[in-house]
Amino acid sequence: MKKILTIGDAGPYAVKKALLFMKLTFLLMFAGMLQVSANVNGQGKVTLKLNQAEISKALNSIEGQGTYRFLYNSRLNDIGKKITIDVTNAEIKDVLKGLFSGTDLTYTLLANNLIVVRSAALTLQDIKVTGKVTGPNGEPLPGVSVYLKGSSRGTTTDNNGEFTLTVPENGTLLVSYIGYDAQEVAVNSQAVVNVKMVASNKVLDQVVVVGYGSQRKRDVTGSVASVSGADIAKQPVLTATQAIQGKVAGVQIISSGDPNSNPTVQIRGVGTMLGGLSPLYVVDGVITDDIRNINSADIVSMDILKDASATAIYGMRAANGVLLITTKKGRPGKMLISYDGTVGVKEIARLVNMAGAKQYANYVNEANVYYGSGDSIITSAQLAAGGNTDWYDAITKKSLQQNHNLSISGGGDNINYFLSAGYVGDGGIIQTNNFKRFTLRSNNEYKISNKLKLSSLVSYSRANVRNVNLDVFNIAYRAAPYVPSKVGNKYGNTSLSNNISNPLLLLDAENANSKADRIQGTFAADFKPVSWLTLRSSMGIDINYFNNITYASKYDNAGPNSVFIESGGQQVVNRSKLTVQNDNTNKWVWDNTATIAKTFDRHSLSLLLGVTSEEFRFNTSTGTRLDVPASPDQWYLYQGTDTTATADNIGDKWARNSYLGRFSYSYDNRYMLNFTFRADGTSRFPVQNRWGYFPSLGLGWNISREGFMSNQKTFDNLKLRGSWGRVGNDQIASNLFVPIATPNVPYVFNGGQYYGISFNQAVDKNLKWETTEEYDLGLDFAVLQNRLSGTIDLYDKKTSNALINVKFNGQYAGSFDTYITNAASFTNKGVEFSLNWNDKIATDWSYNVSGNIAFNRNRITGLNGGAALVDGNVGAYSTTLSDNGHPIGSFYLLQADGVFQTAAQIAASAQKDAQPGDLRYKDISGPNGKPDGVIDNFDRDFSGSYQPNFTYGISGGLNWKTFDFSFNTYGTSGGKIYNGKKADRPNAGDNIETDVAKNRWTPDHPSNSIPRANINALPASTYFLESGSFFRINNLTLGYTLPRTMLTKYKVQNLRIFITAQNLATITGYSGFTPELYSNKSTTANGLTTVIPSATNAGIEYKIYPTTRTFAFGVNLGF
């Protein structure tokens, strides 16, 4: 067995190298067997006397003495070097030391006395290690990270838990997996290394994505939370963010029942007063604003960066936190096919009871006696002839919700692949509403060499939506119940009763269908020329093609073609109209980063440097024509009359350019420092203010690793973190600092149309970055053998130069009476707690419970000379005022103070004109700051805001044998809701809620809470303000995994069936459809309209899509 490795001259060097590996492996395995059979003790002494002999000869000589055998490549340069040696009964290591001194040769003594000699200069003597990673019960664990310590060389286990990795034979493997203790395993030249993982609650060794890289949770100094993809995919929701509701302290998710909606996400309070209220989303490194195209089943994890030190690496857009989404990748090994699906029923979660026909007639007639002509608004003849319509029944429905996902993943040495297809169908709960989404994903990694890896992560999605006009929800509230909704094919004519459209006809007659095709992907190359350096270049693309076709049918309200039971009224469409809108969005982000990572002794250093640029282009075209035929196949502009054609086209373009850096240092895993810096340039600010600079510093102290903690048993982990950072916000429309003309402002001269221009906006030519500075102090701990772990975070955020819409007096004007400028500052201060408990009761029983609660206090601290912001218009009244010392979007209302019962009370009040039964308001102030005996605008007062005092969530699971049960809950407390739909009653014939009809003040039934029948909208007061607190069981799931013994016959790896209920029950004092309110506001700037969440308009129930409840049955199947 000597010198068996002789390699010919043919073939490229690298191939030879691979061959060498293979042979070595074979040999080492064989040697391993020898060890068993030969049982050599390996302690033989060596005697050697040679003069000017080649080293190889010396080795032969030692072999000849019987104890040791050598393995080397005869082409090693120094093996032929001449040496002189004279030793007797010497230790082999001393002999070899002598022999090899002055050469580049080194050796490894294997346990069976085989000695491998190699050149120290080359790493050729790496060995291929294979192994299997299993869980505590011996089950294979796929997806486990196996890394060579001190390098970035690594892999993940395949579906059978197996891995193969080429490492130095004296290397150490770092094996880590979420939810298990990380292990370090010395290779010791073993060709097979099997690792059994120990389940852990310690999250310290999780790898969290932190932006342009990842860090061990242990090293993180900012506030970062992770939610696993499995947790997200479990819930039958359409957008991933909905599924993290209640799971992360300080992250408030406000979702709507609208199947195609993008939930509002607020991290640590209201972070901005104007644009960009949402956090930044980063999908596989690509920055985006909208993740509705991402199939939840494709997500591995979602990492939420909460504080400025964590987010500052994303500088410009990070003011409201960052949500990083990592999608699944293939793993080497057998192909795994899995199917996950749910089918369920979706229904409206809460309904509001409206008065029936008689109650309604009674109420409005009484109101007309009090306030109007005194005549009957509704006569008994009308009642008798009419019906008793529940308009909400008429416009809502139950629908089928289904979700199917199929994925194939696997890989080999050089290519890993993950392919998935998903389909979501959701009918919504409003008539005619419908949503379908189809997604495809292909995530592939190509290992070109040990140094170069390419990856492409691409998704395609198509969403088809039939949208509904949400006005119908308010109209149904107002519609008179005696008017039938539809009889046969004729509609009830609601416009004759109280001048509103028949909501059902509105839904039926307007067909707004949109299709969105979106391709989003990342193409990246990772090059690692040396172990400590990684160069990465990635190109992210996001291409969105949106097509919307709206067909408004023609219908008559009189004559033979009238669609109404009774003709007449205001609801009529004389000519059909087709609107076709095509939008193209094209965005790219090019990131180039260099990461240097080095560990020596107890010092671990890493440095990231990068530059990124991104560009966004948008182009929208809209055309309309009239008289297009009713058949959907004819819905092309070509079919309309060209004399009525209109066409419009506008676009947008912006760009950003950034430089970033992060320096991380950790000493002995005890002291951690992270410093990040980012410089962002944006086209959205004028040249003099274009660049923003966003530094951050984070410090961590892992107290539990200190010497003085080594003897204590209480804390398994105790870590203190502190950070400071500054981030920015440029989320405003493009070109707001440039005065732009509105063209085509028509006027008629000489009988012909002339097109003028006007400058319709005021602009701040000195617009600049909005910046948020944040301090965070955090403590992570784990006690009771890691069964209980938790985190406490204290933070203080201050936003200055906040971009707001400053309203100015009409007299300055342009068409807009507001302009956007940096004129506010506000703070968010809070504390967050989360606790996790995880335990096993007996072999078959395990459970976990986790809870979190987050308190946040939002205050406006300075409106720089600008007046308070008035918003939240409901009918003729504004309801919110954002002013110094109060939370953003505070309700500012008259203070309702019961109901007048007697004339004496009225005489003593500030409302001399009132009648018994009218609402009484508090006389708080007047023009001179004192109560003045008049109820007017001076008597409005701050009355809370939609922002809750705290949000909380409790979730947990229980496993018994192969049954699993889990629950998620979520709640908020302290927020207020203005019941806008109830307040806005512009017509005397508008309906009221049953409760109002029944319990209103009448002389015989004096109420002190509900006023007498009224004919019009009452002024905005606290009468319409309700508590927005709620607690909800978000999800209950019961699953059963079939035993393997039943499945192997069918080649099924695993099969789990489950039932799940989403949004099962909500406990709330709020009387409306949902306490979870969405506050989108549309703004138009420079011809482009954007709809974004608005904090100054939040918490008003008005034209909302109610939340829904889903019951579903599901299957998880793996082959």
Add this chain to the structure above:
Amino acid sequence: MIMIPTNKYIKLLFIAALPFLGGCAKKFLEIPPQGQLTSDQALKDPNAAAELVGGVYNSLYFGGFDKNTVGFEWVMATDVASDDGDKGSTSGDFDINGAGDIDNFRSNANNGIFNNLWLGYYTGIARANQAIDILGKATFDSTTRNRLIGEARFIRGMYYFNLVRSFGGVPKIIRYPEPAELTKDEFNTRASVADIYAVIIDDLQYGVDHLPLKGDPAAQVGRATKGAAQSFLAKVYMYQKNWQKTFDLTDAVIKSNLYSLVPDYSLIFREHPVNGMGGNNNSESIFEVQTGPSLTEGAASPLFSNGQGPRAVKGWDDLGFGFNNPTADLVAAYEANDTRKNATIIFIQPTAGAPNVSTGTVLWDGYRLPSQDSVVNQRYSYKAYHSPIAESAQPSGGKDKKPKNIRLMRFSEVLLMYAEAAAMLGNAGEATAKLNMVRTRAGLPDGVGTQDNIWKERRVELAMEQDRFFDLVRQGRAGTVLRAHGKTNFTDGKNEVYPIPQAQRDISGGRLTQNNGY
């Protein structure tokens, strides 16, 4: 497979660093607005200044339930406030904080109509200020330049006239400030009534001095003319009781011989002339809002016609919202045989008792309105009627933006101003002569040109043309007349002007003072 020798790392690092350098390109972030005309670009365009003036005219369309200048809500604030018009429509419609409060003089500062007027006028004024500022810097031929400035100032003066009559003293803004100046007192406090009148007179006088006469090639139909400026300036002086100026200016208009009464009163408010008489821009039109059936339906004052159109109870496709109903008091104000009565008021026929069927009301174009059982109100304004049969329709077939020209100044008003000024100056002969020109056209016997008679004549001649309320205020008898009419809430010393909109006061931080009594 790739194998990079060690000695090339440096090169590699250099290659990797290239994109870092590439990102520096300054131009990358220099993105001009897409598809947008910036002010800089606009100012380089010689046509831009003229187009800006076009934008000022466009503000005449402000209406509907949005900001208003001379549109639907101006009708509510003037005719409905007066004894000519009732709010109309159904009882609860647009009542509280809307037209109903105006009708009954219970408005407070939250009434959205006032805010919409405020915004409408000041938006128009801002557009005028911009055009005037830019034109001031322009270097093209001075005649054209001065004419364009004159047009912009004419409209600005007209808007200030409506503002001062509506609210009393208002902020005086005659330049286009930078947003940074917005919080200055200058833009947040009220100037005196006298200061505002000075601005109005200055603006209109500029128009008188620089605008071409009607018929001049430069005076396209629809543009402000010298005659228009003289007529409005005369009216302003009339409000100031400067009778000599009123007399001189109206005299000049009359003597220009460019205007004459349309023989048939009922043809004044039609779109198309009949036998060369009446129609849009007819012989007695001095200034009117020009509209047209544009594709985007943007060249019309929203709801002006539809808002005042007859409203159905049920059973027929009605003409509108039914606001601003002529009062019985107005009906009674017409003398017998006054041809203007039936040209001003659409009378709904009473329901015929069964088995008879009412003929309904057949309008000039043959359009039939059903009888009272199918129509909400008893009377509607004929002057706002836009025929769905015989006149230009909206391309979409909708009703909200019917292209109805709004007559803002007619020659008959000039004659009546002349007559009143003559009467006040002691020239009874001229007063009577001009009064009788108006009466003769209406088919009435001659009268005597006393101020009282002229006031009466103004009411019926200009009924439902947004003149009456401020005319009563001017005459100093608004309280007397309106209380007698049943508007008992009218308080002297308060209701002659409207409240300053609360929304504007809030924004000014309280620096805009409120009017007496509100």
